[in-house]
Amino acid sequence: MYFNKEQMTVSLLESRALTGEQRDVSYLMELETDALLFPFLYESGLRGSVNYKPQELHGGWDSPLSHIRGTFTGHYLSACALLCRDGAYPLLKAKAEYLVEEIARCQAQNGGLWAFPIPEKYVWGVKEGTGFWAPLYVCHKVMMGLLDMGRYLGNQTAYRILEGCARWFEQFLEKVTPQELWKMMDFQESGGIMELWADLYAITGEERHLKLMRGFERKSLFEAMLEKRDVLTNMHANTTIPEIHGAARAYDVTGEERYLEIVKNYWDLAVTRRGMFATGGQTCGEVWTPMMRQSARLGEQNQEHCVVYNMIRLADYLLKFTGEKQYGDYIERNIINGIFSQTFYQSRTLDSYGESLIPDTGVVAYYQPLMAGGQKRWGRKTEDFWCCHCTAVQSNARLWEYIYYIRQDGVLISQYLPSKAHLKTPGGELDITMEREDSGVSCVEVTETAISRGERPMEDVYRIHITAGEAVSVPIFLRIPWWIKGEMKCFLNGVPFTGTMENGYLKLERAWKDETLTVVLPRGLHTWPLADEPDTVAILDGPTVLAGLIDGERILYGDKEKPEEFIKPHNERVWGSWTTTYKTFNQQNGFYLKPLNEVGRERYTVYFPIRPEKGQR
Numbered sequence: 001m002y003f004n005k006e007q008m009t010v011s012l013l014e015s016r017a018l019t020g021e022q023r024d025v026s027y028l029m030e031l032e033t034d035a036l037l038f039p040f041l042y043e044s045g046l047r048g049s050v051n052y053k054p055q056e057l058h059g060g061w062d063s064p065l066s067h068i069r070g071t072f073t074g075h076y077l078s079a080c081a082l083l084c085r086d087g088a089y090p091l092l093k094a095k096a097e098y099l100v101e102e103i104a105r106c107q108a109q110n111g112g113l114w115a116f117p118i119p120e121k122y123v124w125g126v127k128e129g130t131g132f133w134a135p136l137y138v139c140h141k142v143m144m145g146l147l148d149m150g151r152y153l154g155n156q157t158a159y160r161i162l163e164g165c166a167r168w169f170e171q172f173l174e175k176v177t178p179q180e181l182w183k184m185m186d187f188q189e190s191g192g193i194m195e196l197w198a199d200l201y202a203i204t205g206e207e208r209h210l211k212l213m214r215g216f217e218r219k220s221l222f223e224a225m226l227e228k229r230d231v232l233t234n235m236h237a238n239t240t241i242p243e244i245h246g247a248a249r250a251y252d253v254t255g256e257e258r259y260l261e262i263v264k265n266y267w268d269l270a271v272t273r274r275g276m277f278a279t280g281g282q283t284c285g286e287v288w289t290p291m292m293r294q295s296a297r298l299g300e301q302n303q304e305h306c307v308v309y310n311m312i313r314l315a316d317y318l319l320k321f322t323g324e325k326q327y328g329d330y331i332e333r334n335i336i337n338g339i340f341s342q343t344f345y346q347s348r349t350l351d352s353y354g355e356s357l358i359p360d361t362g363v364v365a366y367y368q369p370l371m372a373g374g375q376k377r378w379g380r381k382t383e384d385f386w387c388c389h390c391t392a393v394q395s396n397a398r399l400w401e402y403i404y405y406i407r408q409d410g411v412l413i414s415q416y417l418p419s420k421a422h423l424k425t426p427g428g429e430l431d432i433t434m435e436r437e438d439s440g441v442s443c444v445e446v447t448e449t450a451i452s453r454g455e456r457p458m459e460d461v462y463r464i465h466i467t468a469g470e471a472v473s474v475p476i477f478l479r480i481p482w483w484i485k486g487e488m489k490c491f492l493n494g495v496p497f498t499g500t501m502e503n504g505y506l507k508l509e510r511a512w513k514d515e516t517l518t519v520v521l522p523r524g525l526h527t528w529p530l531a532d533e534p535d536t537v538a539i540l541d542g543p544t545v546l547a548g549l550i551d552g553e554r555i556l557y558g559d560k561e562k563p564e565e566f567i568k569p570h571n572e573r574v575w576g577s578w579t580t581t582y583k584t585f586n587q588q589n590g591f592y593l594k595p596l597n598e599v600g601r602e603r604y605t606v607y608f609p610i611r612p613e614k615g616q617r
């Protein structure tokens with residue numbers, strides 16, 4: 001069994017991950033508390049009069065006219081709790097605390113239990129089979145926000161509200177039979193409500209919260225998973241993933257193997273046997289693609305961001321349970337080609353010179369199109385509030401969670417994301433600072449170094465500084481990424497340091513006191529074929545998927561195993577920095593490529609049919 005979070009504090013350092021976090025904070029600060037609270041206040045009767053004409057209310061799924069109004073506020077609270085832990089971002093914390101106090105006021109006005117931004121009749125409507133949109137999902141998200149405010153920031157008001165909500169649901173369970181509830185869960189998605197009850201049980205240890213957890217197991221799905229039946233093909237992915245989070249957290253808090261089996265079988269069906277796009281996604285139009293048959297599913301609506309976020313969380317659970325490296329590889333691929341690609345976009349031209357040639361910012365792309373000539377469509381700041389808006393503010397708030405894992409036999413460094421951490425390991429306390437070595441070189445300073453680097457470096461170098469009060473003897477496991485080309489190298493205080501290979505990790509043993517590890521990850525170009533169309537491939541630079549800047553399909557000629565024979569760096573050096581773009585060569589009609597996660601609104605193509613030589617089709 002692995003441990004996490006409770007034994008560590010982690011904060012991000014300069015990187016794309018930190019930029020995402022900072023843009024998230026700016027966005028959350030920008031949103032108006034009046035608009036975030038309006039559905040709660042209006043529902044409770046605390047706001048609304050003939051003379052009151054609300055200004056600046058949200059549109060889209062958070063509009064006062066939407067059946068799932070107020071859902072975003074739950075995600076908002078969760079994001080704030082994750083971001084403001086350990087004293088960070090105090091202004092944002094104050095804003096979130098104010099929201100909690102106001103929701104408490106609404107709950108009191110509603111009679112002390114119901115604290116939600118929608119009427120109770122929406123829940124009963126689902127029981128009767130009428131068409132209210134996902135009320136249990138709304139309730140879950142609000143309770144999730146409150147629970148996170150409690151567990152990350154110690155907010156006692158949030159816990160008190162949650163306690164009342166739990167009582168409402170206890171009464172609810174007395175009024176519905178298990179069969180009726182299963183039918184409701186088969187009819188409308190209910191989010192991760194089971195996971196929430198498991199979380200609450202972990203905090204309170206009260207039997208009644210365990211009973212709630214078991215009450216919200218979705219029988220039809222869990223039975224299918226135990227029988228290893230593929231009921232997932234063409235099924236709405238993001239309905240089921242949070243339900244499996246429920247099983248994962250249930251395993252965490254009860255240790256019952258049945259729950260772990262459900263989670264493992266789900267992963268096997270959803271990922272191992274299904275295959276994935278080069279980006280890490282597996283969905284089209286929000287449903288799972290057929291197993292190993294993705295070519296007919298490339299379209300405008302691949303890879304819903306919610307699925308990216310929730311599958312990363314599922315991989316995180318499994319990494320904690322099993323320690324298997326494949327989950328760290330999956331998380332990395334989905335952070336780089338999902339979260340970085342679909343959230344908080346900002347054009348580079350914004351900070352260079354002149355007017356942007358392309359629109360400059362975007363909050364979230366609901367989908368990541370993978371058809372030839374696709375285009376990301378970015379949600380507006382206050383007019384859309386899709387589900388993916390909701391998960392975007394969370395996904396950028398918890399990137400720190402996937403870096404370090406403390407296990408009984410050592411420390412696992414799973415993600416190479418620059419960060420500062422304090423870890424309470426079984427051997428003693430360690431401080432770790434991980435930074436990425438800047439491969440740029442001053443273009444003004446008189447130096448020999450610039451001459452020695454004539455070409456874009458194809459390696460990622462991380463410096464990991466480890467200190468301890470007293471020397472701590474604990475093994476450190478470094479994930480060996482799936483994409484490295486050649487050997488991963490490691491230096492201790494500048495001297496080559498040999499570790500042992502163990503299940504995809506490099507295990508380094510030593511008494512740590514004040515050491516610097518330098519980790520060199522050689523990068524290269526790869527291709528990643530479609531499972532059912534092996535001669536159609538995506539091209540990756542290390543873990544990063546490249547997008548061809550063209551508006552349709554284009555055949556590339558060459559050896560599909562050797563992309564360096566048909567693409568090469570383009571415009572590779574600008575002032576003191578290396579660029580990330582490529583261009584094709586030896587092709588009839590050349591084009592440029594750039595990392596998919598740097599594409600804003602340009603049309604792009606990710607998959608290319610490859611033919612051995614010109615003239616062959």
Ligand SMILES: [Zn+2]
Pocket residue numbers: 304305306307386387388389
């Ligand atoms: Zn979504």
